[in-house]
Amino acid sequence: METHDSGLHGNEGDTADTDDTADTGTNNTRAASAHSTIDFTDLTAALRGRFVTERSIVSLYETDSSRAVFSGEALGVVLATSAEDVASALGWAHARNIPVSVRGAGTGLVGGATAYDGGLIVSLERMNRIVEIAPQDRLATVQPGVITADLDAAAHEHGLFFPPDPASVHTCTVGGNIATNAGGLRCVAHGVTSDWVAALTVVLADGRVLRTGARTRKNVVGYDLTRLFVGSEGTLGVIVEAVVRLESLPEGDPVTFWADFDGLAAAGSAVTDIVASPSRPEVLELLDAFTVRAIEEVFPSGMRIPAGALLVGQTVGPHAAAHAEAILTLCEANGATESAIAADDSLVEARRKSNPALSARGLKIACDVGVPVSRLAEMFAGVAEISEQHGIEVASVAHAGDGNLHCKVAAPDTPSGIAAADALIDDITRLALSLDGTITGEHGIGQVKQHELPWQLDEVAIDVQRAIKDALDPRGILTPGRGI
Amino acid sequence: METHDSGLHGNEGDTADTDDTADTGTNNTRAASAHSTIDFTDLTAALRGRFVTERSIVSLYETDSSRAVFSGEALGVVLATSAEDVASALGWAHARNIPVSVRGAGTGLVGGATAYDGGLIVSLERMNRIVEIAPQDRLATVQPGVITADLDAAAHEHGLFFPPDPASVHTCTVGGNIATNAGGLRCVAHGVTSDWVAALTVVLADGRVLRTGARTRKNVVGYDLTRLFVGSEGTLGVIVEAVVRLESLPEGDPVTFWADFDGLAAAGSAVTDIVASPSRPEVLELLDAFTVRAIEEVFPSGMRIPAGALLVGQTVGPHAAAHAEAILTLCEANGATESAIAADDSLVEARRKSNPALSARGLKIACDVGVPVSRLAEMFAGVAEISEQHGIEVASVAHAGDGNLHCKVAAPDTPSGIAAADALIDDITRLALSLDGTITGEHGIGQVKQHELPWQLDEVAIDVQRAIKDALDPRGILTPGRGI
Structure with missing residues (x-):
């Protein structure tokens, strides 16, 4: 977790090498100048115009819908369009111990997607394709940036629906729902998001790609990594594709x-x-x-x-x-x-x-x-x-x-x-x-509830959570200091 | 995983110190003599007659219902009656790098509960109490050794039932169902065991006690450790209590x-x-x-x-x-x-x-x-x-x-x-x-399917699984070499 303030702040000054390979003009001098020790050559070579450092754009990606305050400047935002983009971004950040924040639509309510000063932002909003709907198996394969209501509407065309429906269903993304294990109004009947995720493709902290789960109703091969990543709030990996379950639309009107x-x-x-x-x-x-x-x-x-x-x-x-x-x-x-x-x-x-x-x-x-x-x-x-x-x-x-x-x-x-x-x-x-309750039912911990964590989890539980975090993200670059 | 054959085999010989503190006469010379370097003093002091080394008894706990072959001799069996017993057993084994096998009723079909030569067996069959049924919240608190059909019958008294029903429902235990994420006949309607577990108490490899989950319908505090332990086949910890969900009995006859x-x-x-x-x-x-x-x-x-x-x-x-x-x-x-x-x-x-x-x-x-x-x-x-x-x-x-x-x-x-x-x-x-399928839908990996694991999981997935195993059981004493 020590990467958050790990001396990434250079002086305002020369920015030449950060912009050398940019081909879109969206890199500007301000952000780079604040962190002039960072060499973006490899990142811009891999991502071209999909890595943006222009302050007026980057600043749009630095906060979420919570009251968490962000001060400082992120290095830039990766507007990923593929798993490869995300892998390039994380591989680059991992090699340099640079903290990474991850975001879908920024509708989170606990500061889980707030940027880090001197950190990299990975935005998944452009990965918004519904890859496949398989009505016979009641499964949909989606990229993380699909708006939840859009998936639901696409399922309707097959007489199916996607049960998780947070109040922000028309603006939030499926990837964000999965990362936070979002709830909503229909949970009383259909459970929470984790009950509707069958398989995930995840880019790990070091850029490797992990596939979890299966398309079958039952699968007991190894630990349930799918369920581990659901609700992990961007601290264990970046979800780049999901196979989610759908349900038959009920007959008649509600x-x-x-x-x-x-x-x-x-x-x-x-x-x-x-x-x-x-x-x-x-x-x-x-x-x-x-x-x-x-x-x-x-x-x-x-x-x-x-x-x-x-x-x-x-x-x-x-x-x-x-x-x-x-x-x-x-x-x-x-x-x-x-x-x-x-x-x-x-x-x-x-x-x-x-x-x-x-x-x-x-x-x-x-x-x-x-x-x-x-x-x-x-x-x-x-x-x-x-x-x-x-x-x-x-x-x-x-x-x-x-x-x-x-x-x-x-x-x-x-x-x-x-x-x-x-x-x-x-x-x-x-x-x-x-009253045997919980400090958060559906919003997550993020930054805002960090101080409440020890009220619910004892020392052993926090130890185990941190051991898993350290095992999967040993350099602590993914959403450090939040979630668990 | 290297503890399985870690030189625990002494010569037949003097057994005196192993029996010193026994107070029930159930310790005998044969098992201890095969592993005479082990000092059972602390274990028998903590467990008294609940640690048994008599071969005629121990041998009953050395195999499960699979075709996995066991050769050798376990050190003895812990007939645990409490979480403290399990913690004592694991703490003792952990300090000595002794492999531990864990069992409920021994109905497993893949050799997940087979003993280790020179290993300790922890049996949970005596922890068979239904602690509480809370009909308003549709929750039951049970010890792991409760027979699945007994829980179901107790739920019926409140107009409820426990949906997971493996074919062995009249002989298998709830703890075993959870450890293997058991399936059964009713999964098509109600899902698998993991869908019915709300919270767990688990003894970790080093004897510490971990509490996961909550009694609430929604809970997004930290990683979903409950789901991580469900289906972990005895490789991450020993489940000593579970809060499981119940469902309303349907109206009328099927x-x-x-x-x-x-x-x-x-x-x-x-x-x-x-x-x-x-x-x-x-x-x-x-x-x-x-x-x-x-x-x-x-x-x-x-x-x-x-x-x-x-x-x-x-x-x-x-x-x-x-x-x-x-x-x-x-x-x-x-x-x-x-x-x-x-x-x-x-x-x-x-x-x-x-x-x-x-x-x-x-x-x-x-x-x-x-x-x-x-x-x-x-x-x-x-x-x-x-x-x-x-x-x-x-x-x-x-x-x-x-x-x-x-x-x-x-x-x-x-x-x-x-x-x-x-x-x-x-x-x-x-x-x-x-055909996009899985090598095991409900039985687990155990010993029997170990060779099939790399057919379904790629190198990254196996790496991540092992990283989690190493994080939670760094000495590899719990069901080593199986599951993942």
């Missing part, structure tokens, strides 16, 4: 249902009962009144504001309506003040806007904790208590069927304001752990 | 259907169509006429012998009958000579007896290959060709819905007879790989 509750704790009890029942929803989301109000204010659509919380979900398949009715009965038994089948799916679409709506209202500091579904009511009661103790209002949105909560708080843009918000989020995170 | 075909290739085409259809069966098994005849001869129940192949399966849930009818229509479209809904599930029960029936008929040499379901017809056609080329009859049983084939052949008990059978199995295995 049925959307909703229920209002006086408070989150009662809604949480309802969720526990629903998940334990045979009426499994495909989507089961919980929003507190604050969040619903924010959505309605920022994206007006006529949503009614509940007294305490709105539970909204969908059922699918031939028995969708009967399952939705059974779920509403459980809601009523748990004290829902009003509940109904909705005429359309606009409530689910509105829920997808909660993040931008809360951000627009200034609530940018968030957590991504998870608890067993049976502990949801306790969790919500605890969050209310913590909010009161800190005197800061908390907005809660939950993939409730998974027990995955995103609590968001506002913070004045001052060091003390941010510190107060962080302290509150820390308390919520510790509460989740005390 | 519906059993069957179809006869003139040959396996036609039946394979039917399976491809069934799996691609929305009528997903819970079980979909294919048996050739030779196998059906063997079952009927060894366990007579009045089964009709098909001309070429029998496809048998089950559907479950509220639409079980309609799904079964849709499947029969697909069978007829693919040339089924006769097909029907069965009056009971006796055909599925009969299928579970195929392995003992074929073994009773002398067909003991088997493969466990897998292919994508779309390649099943090609695979069966190729197996018929290989059988003809070698002049040896092949019996085929397949978890057809997963594309997972167990082809079995008879071999006269002579070196040349066994070599001829092995050569045929090798050809079938290479055929599966040429």
